[in-house]
Amino acid sequence: MHFDEYQGKTIFVTGAASGIGQAQAISFVKQGANVLGMDLDQMGLSQTAEHVKTASGKFIACTGDVTKEDQISIAVKKANESFGTIQILLNTAGILDDYTPTLETTEALWDRVLGINLKGTFLITNQILPQMIAQKQGVIINMASIAGMVAGGGGAAYTASKHAIIGYTKQLDHDYIRKGIRANAIAPGAIQTPMNAADFAGDGTMAKWVANETPAGRWAKPEEVASLTLFLASEQADYIHGTVMTIDGGWLEK
Secondary structure, three states: OOHHHHOOEEEEOOOOOOHHHHHHHHHHHHHOOEEEEEEHHHHHHHHHHOOOOOOEEEEEEOOOOOHHHHHHHHHHHHHHHHHOOEEEEEEEEOOOOOOOOOOOHHHHHHHHHHHHHHHHHHHHHHHHHHHHHHHOEEEHHHHHHHOOOOOOOOHHHHHHHHHHHHHHHHHHHHHHHOOOOEEEEEEEEOEEHHHHHHHHHOHHHHHHHHHHHHOOOOEEHHHHHHHHHHOOOHHHHHOOOEEEEEOOOOHOOO
């Protein structure tokens, strides 16, 4: 899959140190884009940079917390000074809650999950959106989940955060579509990433169960989500607005 249109474009990716965010960053750099990857994991960001050393685009890392406005500002400024105005924002950073039900969810866990998954998306979007509006063009792709559409994909905090991401994405697109902004969400199912490492621990009983429960009979690789992102952010998807693209191996068809 090749997209000439990404040559020289500036893309901001959160959660770029591992999993889906890392796969997205690598995929766009290989398409010739200039990518700023933001994450708390400095070592992981270095590994991302190693993957794209010989790619046609450029990658720079910025260690930072998506829930801290001052750290977001530093990352956005670094992207602008290095590459110019940001055309595409991928809000991919997120954490799980180990399927914790509400009575076992502490206030601290609730705040942490909602803070990273939802507040982080809100804060970063609000810092980057004005420059997109100024150029009358911008694409924002938020990371939802099948847990944003049905119960059982996470605990109380995670499921709430992903439902909220979907609502936020739809409202974001609705409010700014006439200003040249296109916002959509991706809802992955079982994707084999470090975030899901616990499912593969020991003899991998949980991972096997998930694969068996998935109609496709397997977990997906993060690169498959990255490929969907390449299309959804492209001009070919210009008429797709405020929607949720599932990539779940048929999980929701059950």
